[in-house]
Each structure stands twice: as structure tokens, then as C-alpha cells.
Amino acid sequence: MTDRRKLIALGLALAVDMLGSGLLLPVSLLYFTEVSGLGLSTVGPLLSLGALVSLPVPLLVGHVADRTRPLSRILAAQLLQGAAYAAYVLVSGPGTLLAVAIVAAVGQRLFWSSFFSVVAGLAEPGEDGRRADRRFALAGMIQMGATGVGTLIGGLAVAYSWYQAVVYLNAASFLLSAALLLLVPRGALPSPAPATGGGYRLMLRDRPYLLLIAVNTIYALCSIFIGVAVPVYLIDGLSAPAWIVGPLLAANTVLLATGQRLAVRLVRPLSRARALVLAGLLWVVWALVYAAAAGVPGWALIPCLLAGMLFYAGADLIHAPISNALSSAAAPPAQRGRYLAVYQYTFAFANILAPTFFTALYSTGPAVPWLALAVVAAAASALMWTLHTPMSAREKVPA
Structure with a gap:
């Protein structure tokens, strides 16, 4: 697959991911207060705690990053996030909310700890080194554009109280993103790093x-x-x-x-x-x-x-x-x-x-x-x- 085709497949996967994430932004707190019946004073701290629990993920990813394929890690991240948001319907109290928040946060950190390795890996042998700048710019534009569109639609969903539909669509977006990522060749496993002191x-x-x-x-x-x-x-x-x-x-x-x-x-x-x-x-x-x-x-x-x-x-x-x-x-x-x-x-x-x-x-x-x-x-x-x-x-x- 050529660099352009790989970038298109990766860009589509990112766009779908960010569209779903943008959809959820205006709804994330409201879902738990309006649908699950939890208080805002409970929801906020538990979501923050879930994010804090996920902080070690980049270190763990770094430990295995040069022995595993970054695309495989991204696929795992999308499946984790899809499962977490699908499980929103199961949230009935603080315990289940915290569990879902942790899984979602771990998936998100796993994604961003691996995504830029995939973009960097699109480089062709002997290409101009500054060509990577354009790839990262394109990825950023897709991220911002899709998130913005998703946020606008999510704001409309808030106006009509379509909280449940937004959560299902967000979960589906991660699964669709994973399916699109299957179109990007995973490539060979990275070569073992040389012995350099650990x-x-x-x-x-x-x-x-x-x-x-x-x-x-x-x-x-x-x-x-x-x-x-x-x-x-x-x-x-x-x-x-x-x-x-x-x-x-x-x-x-x-x-x-x-x-x-x-x-x-x-x-x-x-x-x-x-x-x-x-x-x-x-x-x-x-x-x-x-x-x-x-x-x-x-x-x-x-x-x-x-x-x-x-x-x-x-x-x-x-x-x-x-x-x-x-x-x-x-x-x-x-x-x-x-x-x-x-x-x-x-x-x-x-x-x-x-x-x-x-x-x-x-x-x-x-x-x-x-x-x-x-x-x-x-x-x-x-x-x-x-x-x-x-x-x-x-x-x-x-x-």
C-alpha cells in the first residue's frame, strides 16, 4: 500500500474516532446526571480519578513500544474505548461509573501513546525529512475538523436530550475506526533495540x-x-x-x-x-x-x-x-x-x-x-x- 493510501486509511479512522469523541464532549457529564441519575458532585471526581489511574499507561506503553506494532496497540485502544462507552448503559452507581471511566481513560491514553508512532512510521526510505511535518499537520487538521463537527452535533443532541443515542454512536465510532485501521498494514515487528544501557x-x-x-x-x-x-x-x-x-x-x-x-x-x-x-x-x-x-x-x-x-x-x-x-x-x-x-x-x-x-x-x-x-x-x-x-x-x- 502506498504512503498516500495508508495515510487515507489512517485519516479516515482518525476522523471517525474524533467525530465520535466530539459528539460526546457536550454530553459526557450530562449523560450520568440525566440518564444514570448520579449527582454532579459524584460524577466529576470519579471521572477525574479514572483519568489519574490511567496516568501510568504511557510508561507501560513505552516499555513495550519498541517490541510491539503501534497499529496493534491502537486497535486494542479502540476496542477498549468502544467497550467502555457501550458499557455506559450499565452504569448504575459510583462503582460501575469508576470502572467504565478507568477503561475509557486507559484506552484513550493507549491510543495517543501509540498514534504518533504510526504517523512517524509512514515515512518512506530516503524521503525529505520535513515531509513528516505535512503528515502531522494533516493528522492535526483531521483531528480538529472532525472533533469540531462532532461537538456541533453533540450540542444539538443536548438540546433534544438525545443522550443515549450519542453514547451508542460514540461506541460505534471506535469500532468503525478499528475496522478502518485494519486497512492499514501492520508491518513487521520492530527490530530489537540495541543494548545501550537499558x-x-x-x-x-x-x-x-x-x-x-x-x-x-x-x-x-x-x-x-x-x-x-x-x-x-x-x-x-x-x-x-x-x-x-x-x-x-x-x-x-x-x-x-x-x-x-x-x-x-x-x-x-x-x-x-x-x-x-x-x-x-x-x-x-x-x-x-x-x-x-x-x-x-x-x-x-x-x-x-x-x-x-x-x-x-x-x-x-x-x-x-x-x-x-x-x-x-x-x-x-x-x-x-x-x-x-x-x-x-x-x-x-x-x-x-x-x-x-x-x-x-x-x-x-x-x-x-x-x-x-x-x-x-x-x-x-x-x-x-x-x-x-x-x-x-x-x-x-x-x-
Whole structure:
């Protein structure tokens, strides 16, 4: 199967997966409160606990990643998630809810700990190394586009209380995604990694890659800050009209779903490390503009917010594909699966950190979280600048 056909099959599987996941986003909490009769104060903590229990999954995946096929792991992840969401109908109390939440969270972490290894594995011998940027951009566009469409349909389902139908459709989407993945050849088992001193000990001595993980944790914090902080800040901190929140977030989703390949093409003259420095600086400007919004007159507020969002979108359009391509290129070829599995902790840590980061600083002043975010994004950009030489050297090594 050619690279293009493999990418099409993989893209369809991802689109179906993300469409189903987007459908569930507006419904996930409401299903348990409206259909299963559980209280919100019970549902929220149990779903969070399920996510915490799944945190070791990337480490476990990394332990076997370079001895197993990533596509096989993704198939297992889709079956786990399909079974978990099909079992929603069995939830009748806290115990069954926690069990379902754990299985779903484990399946989700297994998927994302393996998916980018599959994308990286689509590379053809001797191809231009930056071609991977376009593949990661296309995967990101599919992810955002399908999730956005699913979320819109899910919002409609909430309006008509179609909770049960959404859950069944989400479960079916994972099974259909698994069936589509069967069209992608699994390939040969990875060659055993050479004896280099042992597994994670080698990674812990790889200071440039550990620094890349640390920097990307900050970048991931910037990326997800929009969903955590913007709605509260606009409505509570700025007294902006409530209608502006939806269009701002929707516009960003549209840009991410359509613009990543263009962004990759525009930053092609830069090394990947330098491109990520640019992304970090754009996030710095975004955070400063949003901090300054607290002091602008009312007539200038919406133009200020829209202008700031352009800087955010530019940063995210660059970061989403380039960071994944760099993490793949910077990993030792014989241990790429392990490295990419652990790299996914950057997003897990950022998701854990973001709510506390925002709420703790917001209590001292509405603009304070944005100023703090600008500082940490600037520090991350400076660290990424120092990674230019070691990362560029690794990208020149044949995979």
C-alpha cells in the first residue's frame, strides 16, 4: 500500500474516532446526571480519578513500544474505548461509573501513546525529512475538523436530550475506526533495540530530549489555556458579552482544522526548533494582549480580543504539527516508540496543571494568569532556542 493510501486509511479512522469523541464532549457529564441519575458532585471526581489511574499507561506503553506494532496497540485502544462507552448503559452507581471511566481513560491514553508512532512510521526510505511535518499537520487538521463537527452535533443532541443515542454512536465510532485501521498494514515487528544501557535509563540520560519534554509541557499549557481560561476571563474578568466566547473558540477550531499545512509550508525555511521558538513568542504576545485587555475601553475590547486570538492561532498552527514531527525526529530510531509514548506526558501534565495555574493566579487579579503565562512561555522559548543545535543534528540522522 502506498504512503498516500495508508495515510487515507489512517485519516479516515482518525476522523471517525474524533467525530465520535466530539459528539460526546457536550454530553459526557450530562449523560450520568440525566440518564444514570448520579449527582454532579459524584460524577466529576470519579471521572477525574479514572483519568489519574490511567496516568501510568504511557510508561507501560513505552516499555513495550519498541517490541510491539503501534497499529496493534491502537486497535486494542479502540476496542477498549468502544467497550467502555457501550458499557455506559450499565452504569448504575459510583462503582460501575469508576470502572467504565478507568477503561475509557486507559484506552484513550493507549491510543495517543501509540498514534504518533504510526504517523512517524509512514515515512518512506530516503524521503525529505520535513515531509513528516505535512503528515502531522494533516493528522492535526483531521483531528480538529472532525472533533469540531462532532461537538456541533453533540450540542444539538443536548438540546433534544438525545443522550443515549450519542453514547451508542460514540461506541460505534471506535469500532468503525478499528475496522478502518485494519486497512492499514501492520508491518513487521520492530527490530530489537540495541543494548545501550537499558530502557528508561537511556532516556533519563538524554538531556536534550528531556528538555524538549519540559519545554513542550509549557507549550501544551499555552495551547490548552484557551479552553480553561478564556471563558471565565471574558465573562467574569472583563464583563465581555457572553456571545463572544463561542465565536472566538469556534474560529480557532476552524483555523486549526484548515490551516496547519499552510503554517508548515510558511515556516519551512526555519528549523523545527526555530519554528517552535516562533510559536512560543506568538503565545507570549497573545498572553500580553489578553492581559492588556483588562485596561482597554469598552469599544476596543472585542477588537483587542480578536487581535490577540490571531496570535494564539498562529502559535497553535505552528506548534501542533511541528512539535510532533520534532519529537519523532529527535528520538533514537531504535527507541522511537518509547520516546513518543513518554512525550505524550507533556499534554497530560499540562491538563493537570492548567486549572490550578489559572485559578490560583486569577484570585490575585484577572490579568495575573496572562502575565504569568507570558513569562513561562518566554522562558520556554529561550530554552527551545538552545535546543536548535542538538535537535538539528538529530534530524540529519537517517531514520
